Every structure is written in structure tokens, then in C-alpha cells.
Amino acid sequence: MIETGKYEYMLFDGDCGVCTYSAEVARRMDKKGRFRIEPYQAVPEEELKRQFGIDYSDCDKRAYVISRKGRTYGGAFGINYFLLQRFPWSLLVVLVYAVPVLLLLELIGYRLVVKNRHRISRWFGFKACLVK
Secondary structure: OOOOOOOEEEEEOOOOHHHHHHHHHHHHHOOOOOEEEEEHHHOOHHHHHHHHOOOHHHHHHOOEEEOOOOOEEEOHHHHHHHHHOOOOHHHHHHHHHHOHHHHHHHHHHHHHHHHOHHHHHHHHOOOOOOOO
């Protein structure tokens, strides 16, 4: 169950090796424990639909961050939201938003990784991606 107001959440694809590895990195970065970083499969789809207007097919295409106020940020914007709260990464996020071409490159890069994440997971020998 997602408790907005108390925590912020990062939802990722628990079947994706790249996503799972990235979630582990995010957990290590979140030293103060502000985020609950969980696979989207651990949250009932009906709850996601009812509370946040997203479903499993949305979560399968991009990571989502849900703020304490219940606002959702998907894909690169969700990752940026997470990084914006962590110095020195916050400086990089500010730079990305200040220079539109960098944001465009980030969005394209995120899309390429998402599109090829199962292949990338196999290349790196991650154990996930068994379903797809």
C-alpha cells in the first residue's frame, strides 16, 4: 500500500535487470530513507489506477516516482525528481533543465535504454528479465 504524505515512492519493473540494479543504486543513494523503492508489481494495479491514474502497462514502460503529495513523475522526470534531492546530482539535474538540448538527449537516452533494457540486462548477466 502506498502511503502518500508519509513517504515518497520509486516504482520500477522488478522483472528487469537494469531496473533492479538501478533501484539498488537508488537505495544506496537514499541514505536518509525518504523513498520507498519497490517493484511496481508489489503494488495492486487497482490502487495505482485509483490513486495515481497509472497502471501496470504504464509502469512497464517507465519508472515512476510518487511524491508525498501524490504527484507522479514518470521516466526521466521521475529519475530527475529523485536526483534533484541529492547533492551533487542536483547540480546535474539543474543543468539538464537549464540547457534544453541536454534534456532532449536525456529523454532520448532514457527511451533507448527502456526499449532495449531486456537485451542490456542479458549483456550484463543480470538475473531478472525471465518473464519477457
